[in-house]
Amino acid sequence: MTLIYAGLSLGAVYALVAVGYNIVFIASHSFNFAQAQLMMVGAFVAYLGYVTLKLPTVIVIIMAMTAVMLVAAFEERIAVRPVADHQTQLITTLGFGTVLTGLVQVIWGTQPLQVPFAGGDEVLTFLGGRMFPDELALVVFAVALVVAISAYTQRRLNGLALVAMSQDEEAATLRGVSVRKLTFAAFAVTGLLSGVMGVLIGPKTYAVATLGAALALKGFVALAIGGFGSMYGGLIGGFAVGLVEQHVARYFGSGFSNLSVFAILLLVLLIRPTGLFGRVQERTV
Amino acid sequence: MLTVWAGLRKLPSWAFPVAFAALLLAVPLFDVGYEATRYIELSLILALVVSGLNISLGYSGQLAIGQAAMYAAGAYTAGMLSTAGHTDLGLHIVAGGLAALVVGIVTGIPGLRLGSWSLAMTSFFLVLLVPDVVDIFEEKTGGHLGLSGMLGPTLFGYVLKPADMYLAIVVVAAVWFAVFRNVVVSRHGIAFQVLKQSPVLASSLGMSVYRTKLTGYAIGAVPAGFAGALLANLDLYLSPEIFGFHLATGALAASILGGSVSIYGAIFGAGIVQFNNDQSSEFAQYSLIFFGAFLLIGGVLLRGGVAGVMRNAVRRLDRAAGIGAAVVPAQATDSATAMRPISGGMLEVGKLSKAFGGNQALRDVSLRAEPGKITALIGPNGSGKTTLLNLVCGFYRRDSGSITVAGASIATASSDRIARLGIARTFQTPLIPPGITVREVVISGRYTADRAGFLSAVLRSPHFRRVRERDLQRATEILRLTGLIHLADSEAVALPLGMRRMLEVARALIREPKVLLLDEAASGLDENEVRTLASVVRQIRDAGCTVVLVEHNFDLVLALADRIVVLARGGVLAEGTPAEIEANVRVRDEYLGVVEEKDRQVSS
Amino acid sequence: MTAPLLSVDGLATGYGDLRVVWNVSFQVWPGRITALLGRNGSGKTTSLRAVAGLNPVHAGSIDYDGRRLDGVAAHKRVRAGISYVQEGKRVFRNQTVEENLLLGGYSLGVRRSTLEAECARIYELFPILQEKRKHPAGSLSGGQQQMVAIGQALMAKPKLLMLDEPSGGLAPAIVAEVMSRIAALKESGLAILLVEQAVEAAVDVADHVTVLDVGKVTLNLPVDQIDDMERLKDVCMGRRTDAA
Structure with missing residues (x-):
């Protein structure tokens, strides 16, 4: 059970990355390579708030949300909006993410920094397995976030517009939707959420500059399993990656955990390129 | 000033890179010191990696950014050969290239089927796997502690001194860039660009999309393998840390900065990035920020990288010096040229x-x-x-x-x-x-009708020359017929719609x-x-x-x-x-x- | 005759450097239907797209409700009261009928509950949509999807409704039904611009006819001055230029 809990909480981290990818993907069909780095910045801001400035949790969360939202909004303006095609966006967002990693290294160095968790660190025992409070919080947060976003896209007009835009941008414009504004908003909201995510993942992953690359790739695998644009798919994909990774590490050695995830990625891409919950795209000439 | 320029432009285009290679070979004669020599060595090795990226990313348009993993494959192959007692540099280079090729093909197959992000991610994932794979084969690779105990390189039994190693690196790089140039400045280079523009177009010209993609990706892997073999023999020590994300983003930044769709841009980009790496550790911690900024600037502002800027400058100077581009008035189709009979099919x-x-x-x-x-x-x-x-x-x-x-x-x-x-x-x-030019667009229509393989393009074999001759001759005929001959050397995309339509007819014809x-x-x-x-x-x-x-x-x-x-x-x-x-x-x-x-x- | 709500004068437009429309002028009046006719590729849809702000204006002018539309973003034109129903029943296929209608009212900037009440107006017009309100729009028949598309456009409370081939791909009986609904809409003072290949069906409901060929106007007449349908059809095919 403990192993399953560990897998689920790690998977929740990946699922959160996938959620970030998905929001931007739904809004603009582009892929934000810097998503994981945004969360990394969130984790460092949490460290700054908790450890360096010794601020209360609420302030830390607000601080992380604001900071990362500004970073994400800035990213949209300089790395996404001026670039027309999605292929080049991949390079510019990778560039933006690299700059973030570099800045974080300059400011905080390369050593992992421990981010405390507001809910304490007493081990919880549940159904015969053990789990830290921050791990539980991660799983709960990931599930709640996905449920909330799904509800938003069905209930709120802007949510409806977002989904409409992902189906047919031009038709959405003709209903009065400002595609540019909504894309910008999607980035800003992603930043806001990434701030919270950073505060939550920090205790588990530590705040470390190399966090970005590893999370970016595992998050992508979660997305590939679940299917681009599918929120629940990303969640399940994330949990699947986390569980596989933990089990392989436990039974075959940690050297094989990345390899196993890579193998899953190749398998999914070969067998079901649209993911478990993605729609099959018809070929158009 | 302009007459000097006009004089320079009369030289064949390959004269400048040859002169540059000769200059690099002559560097040891001037006793520039260890640091400068090493800078050149590392830059050239990086340039090899970057040139592979230019082929797969720039020319074939495949977002394959995992060159660092193929570099590692080449390096560890050479390293393990050396610790096993095989020290011949020639062998190392060939084996390194092959190892990189295998890694490239095996991992490229699933990603290439899907293209775009999937390929970007699978290839980037490879970089993440390098330390794990190295650890799994710890006995052979030294694991995360690094592979030491390599023997000094030899060539046909002759022991290579550090000065010889320098020459070897310059020669390998020069030969590779000649090969690279010969592939790119041939029908194959045009074929890659056709594919990059549109797979539909490529297949309607008779090219197998998947095979052409895989070829581009595979050729791009080879120089990374060469580079790995050279690095292993230069340092006689390997550690998985060398091949991490820092290198991967650095190589990508060098490619974008130099210009992905260019040959020698790779050398320039690699030189800049290597210069960045060599700075004192205080400065080096900013290197990631620089790489990221290069990617951003290259992607947003400098569309064609530094090579693109250079090309524009050359064009502008040409115009100022009055070279080429004599304005021929547009003419109607040349009815004097009779069309060859075509055997139609029902x-x-x-x-x-x-x-x-x-x-x-x-x-x-x-x-x-x-x-x-x-x-x-x-x-x-x-x-x-x-x-x-x-x-x-x-x-x-x-x-x-x-x-x-x-x-x-x-x-x-x-x-x-x-x-x-x-x-x-x-x-x-x-x-x-x-x-690409109007003439090249028309020639791309003959790619599969009259074949000449990659090897013959690299060697500029007699067969390749004959095919090339036919390409040019037929293109001239067709351009006359369609009234486009006066535009043969203009950039094709820039033509007005009417002429682009006619050009499509010419390419089909x-x-x-x-x-x-x-x-x-x-x-x-x-x-x-x-x-x-x-x-x-x-x-x-x-x-x-x-x-x-x-x-x-x-x-x-x-x-x-x-x-x-x-x-x-x-x-x-x-x-x-x-x-x-x-x-x-x-x-x-x-x-x-x-x-x-x-x-x-x-x-x- | 009252002043036109939309007045297009000497319009030239296209896609990138591909110019499809060279010189097109037409007007639309409140409470009246202008039919824009012509064969495939004559520039009807492209002209509509330019009015909607989707294609750039190369030359000429578009005046709407007393002001020039140059430089007004497409989504702002919707807020100004221009509703455009594109050809091919472009509804949001994965979303339900009701969600589609709600999105139609997006430009009004009001609360969802207000819009939900507005939907009743559309259901009155197209009762079948109320039955299907929880179904994904993509699962509806062609005629029903066309109703969703028109209903969506009406949700924005437009002053100008542009319809691009509402009869396209529909069975003849349904064409007649859609056309009679369109004719009824103008009673409320709505200005309607109707693009059609189905000449007779369009002329039946229109007050004014403008015919395009190869991006130019070949005929521009009030409908009561047309007495010979056969000649009009020939004009639409580009075989002759005089119809009256």
Whole structure:
């Protein structure tokens, strides 16, 4: 059970990355390579708030949300909006993410920094397995976030517009939707959420500059399993990656955990390129 | 000043890189010291890695950014050979290149099938795996502690000193860049750019999309393997840390900064990035910020990288010095050049049906287009013209029915094979790759009709030269015929629409196709352009080709076609000579969506 | 006759450097239907797209409700009261009928509950949509999807409704039904611009006819001055230029 809990909480981290990818993907069909780095910045801001400035949790969360939202909004303006095609966006967002990693290294160095968790660190025992409070919080947060976003896209007009835009941008414009504004908003909201995510993942992953690359790739695998644009798919994909990774590490050695995830990625891409919950795209000439 | 420039421009274009290589070879004579030599060595090694990225990313348009992993494959192969007692540098380089090739192909196959992000991610994931794989084979690779105990390199039994190693690196780099140049400045380079622009275009020119992609990706892996072998022998120590994300992003930044679609931009980009790496540790911690900024600036501002800026500068200086580009007035088609006879083939479609979901796009359509005749296909929107065209070209699979060209069935062939069997087409929106000249666009039409392999391109073999000769000669003929000869060396994308349409006809024509499909070739053209097009199409017909014209311009169809087939709601409504079709009331009513009598009674 | 709500004068437009429309002028009046006719590729849809702000204006002018539309973003034109129903029943296929209608009212900037009440107006017009309100729009028949598309456009409370081939791909009986609904809409003072290939169906409901060919106007007449349908059809096919 403990192993399953560990897998689920790690998977929740990946699922959160996938959620970030998905929001931007739904809004603009582009892929934000810097998503994981945004969360990394969130984790460092949490460290700054908790450890360096010794601020209360609420302030830390607000601080992380604001900071990362500004970073994400800035990213949209300089790395996404001026670039027309999605292929080049991949390079510019990778560039933006690299700059973030570099800045974080300059400011905080390369050593992992421990981010405390507001809910304490007493081990919880549940159904015969053990789990830290921050791990539980991660799983709960990931599930709640996905449920909330799904509800938003069905209930709120802007949510409806977002989904409409992902189906047919031009038709959405003709209903009065400002595609540019909504894309910008999607980035800003992603930043806001990434701030919270950073505060939550920090205790588990530590705040470390190399966090970005590893999370970016595992998050992508979660997305590939679940299917681009599918929120629940990303969640399940994330949990699947986390569980596989933990089990392989436990039974075959940690050297094989990345390899196993890579193998899953190749398998999914070969067998079901649209993911478990993605729609099959018809070929158009 | 400008006369100096004009003098320089008279030299052949390869003279400058050769001079640069000679300069690098001469560097040790000037006793520049250890640091400068090492900087050059590392820059050249990085340049090899970057040149691989330029092939796969820049020229073939595949977002493969995991060159660092192939670099590692080459390095560890050399390292393990050395610790096992095989120290020959030549062997190391060959083995390193092969190892990188294998890694590239095995991991490229799934990613290439999907392209774009999937390839970017699978290839980037490889970089993450390097330390794990190294750890798993710890006994051979030294794990995360690094691989030491390598023996000094030898070449045919001769022990290489550090100074020899320098020469070896310069020579390998020079040879590779010559190879790289020869591939890129050949029909293969153009083929890559065609594929990058549009897979649909590539397959309609007869290229196998997947094979061409894989070739580009595989060739891009090889130099990274060479670089790895050189690095291993230079340092005689390897650690998985060398091959991490820092290197991967650095190489990508160098490629974007130098210009991905360039040959020597790789050397420049690598030089800058290596300079960055070599700075004191205080400065080096900013390197990631610089790499990221390079990627951002390269992606947003410097479209073609530094090489692009240089190209523009050269163009501007050329103009100032009055080189080339003498303005020849536009001329009509050169009727003095007779068109070579083309052996056309009958296109026959029998009882063809195709449904998309519940929508029956075509139902039992039969028609034939004869050699030496222009057959026009008309019909209102949604009548099935485009579906029929895509079925003939192999982009859709038929549900039932037959399609034959000159008696051979093509109903189940792939689109590239159909193209090779002699069906050529133009597109509603002209598909012209950016960055290549009008002449090169026309030559790309012959890529599969007259083959010359990669190896013969690299070696510039007699066979390659003969094919090249034929390419140029035929292109000149066709450009004369289509009235584009005065634009032969202009950049093709920059031409106005009318000329791009004509260029597509020229590209289709150079293959002497059995069947030529013109998809709304006249749309968007003014009256003069339509006249020119009509006269060229008539010449093509008179040469014996089977011409199929899909067209909205009714006047043009009436004037040009020998036979007209009218499609409506997925079926053939009428067929006949232009006079018959013009007189047919049903055709007009169908075109205008007039409600039939009995239907109208029901509705009113 | 009252002043036109939309006045297009000497319009030239296209896609990138592909110019499809060379010189097109037409007007639309409140409470009247202008039919824009012509064969495939004559520039009807492209002209509509330019009015909607989707294609750039190369030359000429578009005046709407007393002001020039140059430089006004497409989504702002919707807020100004221009509703455009594109051809091919472009509804949001994965979303339900009701969600589609709600999105139609997006430009009004009001609360969802207000819009939900507005939907009743559309259901009155197209009762079948109320039955299907929880179904994904993509699962509806062609005619029903066309109703969703029109209903969506009406949700924005437009002053100008542009309809691009509402009869396209529909069975003849349904064409008549859609056309009679369109004719009823103008009673409320709505200005309607109707693009059609189905000449007779369009002329039946239109007050004014403008015919395009190869991006130019070949005929521009009030409908009561047309007495010979056969000649009009010939004009639409580009076979002659005089109709009256």
